[in-house]
Amino acid sequence: MKHESISGRVAAPLGDIAMQDAATKPAYLQIDGLWKAFGEFVALRNISLSIREGEFVCFLGPSGCGKTTLLRAIAGLDLQSRGTIHQAGKDISTLPPSQRDYGIVFQSYALFPNLTIEKNIAFGLENTKRPRAEIDNRVKELLALVGLSSQAKKYPAQLSGGQQQRIALARAIAISPGLLLLDEPLSALDAKVRVHLRHEIKELQRKLGVTTIMVTHDQEEALSMADRIVVMNHGVIDQVGTPTEIYRHPKTLFVADFIGETNQFPVRIAGRSKVALDATDLACAPHDLPEGSEATAVIRPVDIIPHGNSTSESIGTPENLIDVKVEKMEFLGAFWRCRLSSARFGGRILIADFSINAVRRLGIEIGGAMQVELPSERVLVFPGNS
Amino acid sequence: MTALALPAGRAPRQSVSRDDLVKRGLMVAISLYLVLSLAAPLYVMLSKSLSTYRFDLTQFEFQVSDETATVWSKPKTAAALNAELSALAPEDLRAGSDSRLATTKFFKDFSFRSPVKYRMRGTVEDARWLVGSAPGGGTEWQEFDSNSFRRIMLRPTQSFGLDNFVAYFSTPSLSISIRNSALMATISTAITIAVAFGLAYALNRSRMSFKGLFRLVTVIPILVPSLLPGIALVYLFGNQGLLKPIMMGYSIYGPIGIVIGSVFFTLPHAFLIISTALSVADARHYEAATSLRASKWRTFWTVTVPGARFGLISAAFVVFTLVITDFGLPKVIGGQYNMLAVDIYKQVIGQQNFEMGAVVSVILLIPAIIAFAVDRIVQRRQVALLSARSVPYQPKPNRRFDMLCLAWCSVVAVFLVGIIGICQLAALVKLWPYDMSLSLKNYAFDLMDGGGWASYANSIRLALLTAFFGTIVVFTGAYMVEKTQGFSAGRSAFHFLAMLPMAVPGMVLGLAYIFFFNNPANPLSPIYGTMTILVICTVTHFYTVSHLTALTALKQMDAEFEPVAASLKQPFQKLFFRVTVPVCLPAILDISIYLFVNAMTTVSAVVFLYSTETQLASVAVLNMDDAGDIAPAAAMGMMIFYTNVVARLIHAGVSGLLLSRTQRWRDR
Known part of the structure; x- marks a missing residue:
């Protein structure tokens, strides 16, 4: 794991200790055999999922994968075609939205434009036979919680996007819902605000302990915020797991490709931890695929280890050591992205991310020759190739 | 990817919330309004254009007694009697819905003082006639003295076809x-x-x-x-x-x-x-x-x-x-x-x-x-x-x-x-x-035909009522079309009905209203001749443009407002009155002034529907012009013009005031 620093840009998720804690609790939200069809088009196929109380779960996938449909089914906005949903032990499958127990934040925030910030937050608190003073206190408390106490009398249009987002969040949690639903809450914001708010939402969620589901297509967002990620594709769940599991042990090629960057090579299985790329053998992580079958080998750019221009610098006798030529280098701030070509790989291009230190230390430069190691445990193999 | 198919079974149905019930109730009410004020009258008119009336003389059979009223002649149909007398040519038998035909036409020697008695019956069940104004009919023989018999009027039978065309x-x-x-x-x-x-x-x-x-x-x-x-x-x-x-x-x-x-x-x-x-x-x-x-x-x-x-x-x-x-x-x-x-x-x-x-x-x-x-x-x-x-x-x-x-x-x-x-x-x-x-003598409207100053007051009443109720009905209807979930067949039917008035000329609508509402069998007939029918007719006549204005405003509102309000457990009417209406206020005011101005100027639909108590200024212009009082007609026309100018100024003033107070949120 000494190379982990290279992939450090992917924030480490919440510790697995908390997860084990949660595992002992019964499921708070239980989804069983959920299907959703829009006419001929089937948007969700047999989705089953359980979410524990207090968990922060991200539905992650490309657009059209069904993640928003699943969220809307949970919210009762688009009723499922088959299947059931239980929340806190109660069957909510056919309840209208107003009889379910959740707060929701949409991508558009849907703040009421003609009401001030405090009236927006108070909207859900009125009509509950609470005394006025109590409502006011609660609003003040929520404003302080999202750090916008000074903006109470302003209208939504007078706030920045990030501030509007926080008000929408405050309004959603004002009624202390059992479940918080976030539908792409950060995608309308610019990059800097987004990163900042990620942290803030996560903090808030941890403080309140509210079970939260967030829909996103941004893998970084999911990796940095979620306790567990549900990766969806074409209406099915490909993998459910903690961010590290998903990142390091993707179950499918789709997950590997969607989360993080990959180099992919068509290979033929040559043994339990060996594949043949063209004429060359390559050691890989153990797998169960039948020998001789077609497969795809995957390695992430960050997992490629640079070894300078001779084997002399290598530690021990690494496997999968290959000679490459540096075709192109692109400086991406925290690291260098290098395009390497390898004669042994039939001239295929290999993308590798090297730290600035490594580049300086090893004197890597365009046109130079060098050796790289593809650590076998990081070479993952998936059935089939295209 | 395994292309699994949806398993067999029934899709669950969402249980209906109180909001849904209220919304559906409102939509049904407004749909009913459009059906009664538009679809039904048009349908009746269409069927009217296809119905023809004709006296069918074979439907009626007569017997005549002698002077002593004891010996009766052989029964003869009116057709046979007519053939003997050649009293009526075939084209005389063409009729309208209100036509009637005196039975005495078939008896050359008829005298109401004569002691001769008459018997009559229908040969078919739906043969109809009037005795004075009382309806009669049936296949049983009925006996009349000659004084009653002269008051018997045959009624035509209705049939459907393209004869009118x-x-x-x-x-x-x-x-x-x-x-x-x-x-x-x-x-x-x-x-x-x-x-x-x-x-x-x-x-x-x-x-x-x-x-x-x-x-x-x-x-x-x-x-x-x-x-x-x-x-x-x-x-x-x-x-x-x-x-x-x-x-x-x-x-x-x-x-x-x-x-x-x-x-x-x-x-x-x-x-x-x-x-x-x-x-x-x-x-x-x-x-x-x-x-x-x-x-x-x-x-x-x-x-x-x-x-x-x-x-x-x-x-x-x-x-x-x-x-x-x-x-x-x-x-x-x-x-x-x-x-x-x-x-x-x-x-x-x-x-x-x-x-x-x-x-x-x-x-x-x-x-x-x-x-x-x-x-x-x-x-x-x-x-x-x-x-x-x-x-x-x-x-x-x-x-x-x-x-x-x-x-x-x-x-x-x-x-x-x-x-x-x-x-x-x-x-x-x-x-x-x-x-x-x-x-200013041309402004002495009370001296002319057309209803005088009262008609001007009526017009203003009509315009205000139309603007008030019309705006409520139109905006609520548009809201139901735009912001209701599910029930989509009902919503598209409603939208179609709302678009229809644009294609219906005022004269056609007015005439359709006569057919539909001026029918004693219609339980709604009491509104005929009242201000109510004028308001309903005018709202319906100008429904489409108002509906489209409301829809445009509503479409600009975030579709997620309703889900958010539901998730906050707030009834939809709270959202409607606290957010939807205030945000759409400019459009709502536009609709009301549009309805007001058109109610003041419209002639075509209401010309068939006004009564002596509900004469209107615009119709008065028409009637005074018809009667040759052209200058007073011009004067009344100008009254309408000035009223509309004032209404528009008030509208501009009120809008400005309301907007500056309620639309402050629009400023950044």
Whole structure:
């Protein structure tokens, strides 16, 4: 794991200790055999999922994968075609939205434009036979919680996007819902605000302990915020797991490709931890695929280890050591992205991310020759190739 | 990827929340309103146009006694009796729904003093007759003395078919109206579009001065009934007209007057549509044309006109429909030149021939529906054009061109203001053209036909009620269409009903109301002849434009407001009153002023429906003009104009005030 620093840009998720804690609790939200069809088009196929109380779960996938449909089914906005949903032990499958127990934040925030910030937050608190003073206190408390106490009398249009987002969040949690639903809450914001708010939402969620589901297509967002990620594709769940599991042990090629960057090579299985790329053998992580079958080998750019221009610098006798030529280098701030070509790989291009230190230390430069190691445990193999 | 199919079974249904119940209830109520105020009357009218009435003499059988009333003759049908006497020719047996036929026609020697008695029965179950005003019928023999027998009237039987249409098309004096109406509408459309395009082009594409003033002037015709330009033309070019000589012997009564008047009252509609189309021009197209060294003329025909083509087509169909369905103007200035809309009036009011009125109505519906359909298709495309990102076009100053534009706008403005000015002058002059001194005697409406000042008060009442209830109904209906989940079949049916009034000419609607509401069998018949029916009719007549205005405003609202409110456990009416209505307030005010102004000026639908207690100012203009009191008619027309001007000013004031108070959130 000494190379982990290279992939450090992917924030480490919440510790697995908390997860084990949660595992002992019964499921708070239980989804069983959920299907959703829009006419001929089937948007969700047999989705089953359980979410524990207090968990922060991200539905992650490309657009059209069904993640928003699943969220809307949970919210009762688009009723499922088959299947059931239980929340806190109660069957909510056919309840209208107003009889379910959740707060929701949409991508558009849907703040009421003609009401001030405090009236927006108070909207859900009125009509509950609470005394006025109590409502006011609660609003003040929520404003302080999202750090916008000074903006109470302003209208939504007078706030920045990030501030509007926080008000929408405050309004959603004002009624202390059992479940918080976030539908792409950060995608309308610019990059800097987004990163900042990620942290803030996560903090808030941890403080309140509210079970939260967030829909996103941004893998970084999911990796940095979620306790567990549900990766969806074409209406099915490909993998459910903690961010590290998903990142390091993707179950499918789709997950590997969607989360993080990959180099992919068509290979033929040559043994339990060996594949043949063209004429060359390559050691890989153990797998169960039948020998001789077609497969795809995957390695992430960050997992490629640079070894300078001779084997002399290598530690021990690494496997999968290959000679490459540096075709192109692109400086991406925290690291260098290098395009390497390898004669042994039939001239295929290999993308590798090297730290600035490594580049300086090893004197890597365009046109130079060098050796790289593809650590076998990081070479993952998936059935089939295209 | 395993392409799994949906497992068999039933889809779960969402349990219905209280909100859903309220929403569905409201939608059903408003749908019911549209069905009763639009669909049902139109259906009844349609069936009326297909129903024919005829006396079927084989249905009635008679026996006559001798003087002692003991010996009876053999039973004979009326048909047999008629054959013996040749009393009635076959064409005499054609009837209307209210026709009746005296039985005594079949008895040559009938005398009501004679002791002879009569027996009568129907040969079929549905044979009907009247004894005095009491209905009779049945296949049992019934006995009458001669004094009662003379009061027996046979009733015609109804059958369905195209006979009315055959009769219509075989009567040249009627069917010529189709040609006339189409011709007038075509010519007026061509002229109006040309004039309006010039006006819109000048106001959008030049740097001339007084643009705001000219924009105000173009609104004038909307504020007056369409009869008013007719009256002005009479004063200008009529038999005692100031400018009669320039007519060179042609009469203003007829096609010339209809065309000039139609251009006047349709101009604002065409101008608004074309102006919108021209205002969304993309500057980049013009820059491209300039960089390609295209001449101005070529640029005009390859960039300007194609860019505005949807607007032009849409405006053309709107104008065509307005002209062909208008009743007021041809009534005043049409003279002997028959037009479809006036024919309906003549058939119904003049000849009480309701079936033929229905036939003309159905014929008038056809061009209106075609125009409506084309307009909808074009509008849909126009939206796509609008949504493209474009750079607004900024005209550059060009002295010669700007002067030309100013000149053109001035000519149009003189025409519009002149027409109104002549009406005002005529209203104030003692006796045109002999005694041109000023007086207010023409405003003594209580001395004339038409209902006097009471009709003016009625009109204001109608306009206020229409604006109030109409806005509520229309906005609520539009909200249900736009913001309700599920129930989609119901919603599209409702939307269709809401779009329908645009295709239904006022005369047709009014006549349909007579058929539907003036029927004792209809439980709603008590509203016939009241203010209620006038309000319902006017709201329905102007439903579509109001509905579209409301829809546009609602579509601009975030679709997620309703889910958010539901997730916060708040009832939808709280969202509706605290957010939806305040945010849509500008549109709501626009709808109410639109309904008010149109309720003040409309003649066509209400002309069939007013009663002595509910006479209206716009109808009074018509009736006074009909009675020869043209100056008072002009005076009343001007009262409507000033009322609408004041209403618009109040509307502007109230909007400004309300908006500054409630729309503060719009400022950043």
